[in-house]
Amino acid sequence: MDGVRLLRLGKRLTELGREMVTDHASATLSPGEIAVISDVYRHPDTSVQDIRARTGFAQSHVSTSVARLRERGLLDAAPDPADGRRTLLRASEVARGYIRARVARPAEPVIAAAVPDPAQARRVTELLDELAQLLLPQDGAPRTGGPGDRR
Template identity: 35%
Template sequence: MNGVELFLLSRTLMKIGEESLPMDGLSDQPGSVRSVLIVVSDVRAHPGSAIGEIAGRTGLPQSAVSVAVARLREAGAVTTEADPRDRRRVLIHPSPELSPRVETVRAASIDAAVGTALGTDDSERIGEVVRLLEELARHLTPEAVARLRGE
């Protein structure tokens, strides 16, 4: 596998992930879903960050980060507070408790989306691919991105 093949695989996996997310009550704009997921991942890795810091690390426009944070706060996935050193800045933290929405999203199975992507309803084949994805996820955690960036 080369870098291009890995990049294309990652895009396919991202699309499968998007298809497996429960969208009840959310906008049907995939880009906004991606932004929310990128922001929540960054907030979990860097609690207490400001909007500008998240934008800098993720490469998302500050406006997209602000919208994502508002959606995450509304869903109960993050909390915000004024920065005690600069009251104009807002610091974002992962919520200490999982909201019902977050629990629903985390409980969603990827099996149907994987089956659709594979073009099969063979539960053994789907299970094999899901197990391989779980193994890959154990090795390539979100911290891998930080290591790639030299953080």
């Protein structure tokens, strides 16, 4: 597999993943807002500056997204107890419940729609499970991913 094909595969998997976790409610969020709320969900009690550093977005973009997400009730904000000038953000209970429900959905229906042959769809699911096991961090340990890494 060459790099271009790997990128195309990654893009297609991202599209399938988005189909699974988005619906009419989340479709009203911009991709940037989705990235911000996803980051806050993974890093509760975080600041705009921390989100900016992790996402690579401009601070103005993060601030605008945060304001919109707070208006929609998807982010909660509280003063930082260590520095009252700073605001800490976390996904609201509504957002956390919604996210948990969406990510818990099985991938099989989306894969079946993308690969109409049932046997091939099962094989794709098996291969994706195997790839996830090989390429994603296990138990919080980062993957080095080097050629000699045989974890």
